[in-house]
Amino acid sequence: MSSDVFPGPLGPMPEAGAAAILWMPSPAEALRPVRFVDGFEPFADFLRGLGIDPALLADDLAATWDVVAARPEILDRPDLAAAAARFVGNVIAVVHPAATWRMTSEPEIGTNTLSIPVAGLVQGMVQQPDQRDAFLQMLASWEQDDIDDEEMRALSAEDSAPAVVVVPARAYVRPALPPLTFHDDRGEVIRYGRRWPDGIAPEESYSRESHPERFAPLLLVVDALVEHLSREYEVEARRESGEDGTERVVLEPARGARVVITPTVPSVSVEAGAHFHAIVPSCICDACDETAETAADELERILLSVAAGGFREKYPVGRRAWLYTEIRSPDGDRRESSSGPAPEMPAEARERTGALLRGLDDGWWPAWPLRSTPV
Template sequence: MATSDVFPGALARMPDAKESGLMIWSSADPAPPPRFVEGFERFETFARDAGADPAVLAADLAALWDFVAAHPALLVSADTADAATRFLGNAIAVAHPAATWRMMSEPEVGTSTRSVTVVGLLRTIVERPDQREPFLEMIASWPQADRDDQELSALAQEDADVELVVPPEPFARPALALPEFVDDDGRVIGYGSRWAGGSPPDDAYSRVSHPERFAPVLTVVEALVDYLETWYVVDVDRRAGESDARVMHLRPTTGAAITITATAESVSIEAGALFRDLAPGCTCDACDETAETVADQLEETLLAIAAGGLREVFPVGRQRSLHTRILTADGGRSSSGDPGPSISPERLDRAAEILGRLADGWWPAWSLRDARP
């Protein structure tokens, strides 16, 4: 395998899209993606002719940025631009040793947290030299982003040592009265199976047809609240909200409180310190949600919270991410990310204090009633 005097590792050929797809999706053990790729010799020659040392440029992204910005002629020749792209990507891998090459729609260098499209970066350096400092700041913060991601991944993979507290009788979902909707040609729309396992058309992502198809879920929400009030020690406050919304505050004697805001088009759930959930998560035609899938999500979320299956861990890492988990007998789900830009720093600090008093972030189960009322 070829080596280089300027990059500290073996050189490989540029991966193609098929190879990158196999590395991402294959369950086998594919060859590791390359850290450095070959084919940058034209740029080395260009740099030397311009009085620069390629070894210095390879080890110093700031110097490399300044050199490229001062030499827009690099983009004149397609071959030289390609060589500069490869050199630039390799230099990123020097600055962040965990980064590797992959081919998506264009060549990229990255990790699971960040990825740089090097062709676009080369043009940015020439056309937008003012982006130098934001780019260098991104590179400097990249290792911490990877460490934060590893911490969040570890939380998601932890075994849950939690015993769910469930009522003696399971929840019985009321029958959903599902109306039929037709398209412009009078054909019944088969929500939930519109794309037959294929990809939806591009315009479906920006189209929302018949969001009122979720209105039957309101009966499920009412039934779930009645069920929780029947079996758990919880006070329920029902109020009318804006735009005909139904707002229900569930305040248990133990565990995470819940606020449900339900309309004919969606149901939002706020629980614990920072947990937020919206069903459906998206109403666009591409996502093709149905009243049944929304009811499934609501049942899973509300019953899990009452049973002691809500976990909130905050702050995680330097980015102060929020990790949440909904635990069910069948597994459940977890998510991680920014708690939300609209949440004030004061509220975040209060949430961190509250969650810090819980056992590994797990909210206790609601107390079951001694006898059914």
């Protein structure tokens, strides 16, 4: 189906749960995501009734915003509001050609980096018309965000692996963690890790952090990891105080990425290499339902991977000079990557760390050398 308003064929709205759903109006157009959806015609007719040519708004999001904002009666008619949402989404697809339609809890138009619920957007246009410039400013970086995303996805898809993975003969063994029992306000035992069997946490649980002391056993895991790594690898372990007086453990290997661990309750901070920084657990809210055991899994994965040579940092990457990091488990079964702006630092320090990372083998830090005679 073609349109005299938007510069491309029209497709049906994707079904719920699908992103960039494929539609096949003809074999020639098979495998094409839905860029423009139908169903906007009642709003186009509404515009014509006002003496406004909808085709003149098709590539002008600011003007479309002003027209919608000036007519609050649009929200009084659900059918017209729904058609307006589709029209606005199609306008966004003209302004940002990479955007396609998807259906979640409501229709959205977007890409991997930004997806816009259009019904809520139309409501916002009417109820908060002064937000137009802020919204347009947000969209101004969308194209670059997509480019960054493509660059990082390409890095993640690379067939790159550590040159050497070094694993000691004696495997790390997690210490026994003491069983801790916590109760809610009604006196019932809280089953952390199994609180939301259907996977849906109550809204209020996202802002509640009950019993953060349940992560205290992580300190035992830190001690066990430091002992294991110091025994098996050529690494100097020393305890020192940070600038704020908090005790931290510095692991300085004979070769490879330096690690700094700051063990506190409820979370443990891990710094490695030039820029890597992780907080374990990353969130302690009730909705995430983390336990000391799941946090220990993450902490062990990071530290054992760094020591074995499964730690990668690439910087600068792409036009924005972003940082790309990757952690790969010693057995190669698990791989996680992240990307984003590098920490703020003076230009001289930025150039120094950039040169350091460029000198690595495709960003992979070398494995820590094993001790010839484990202690």
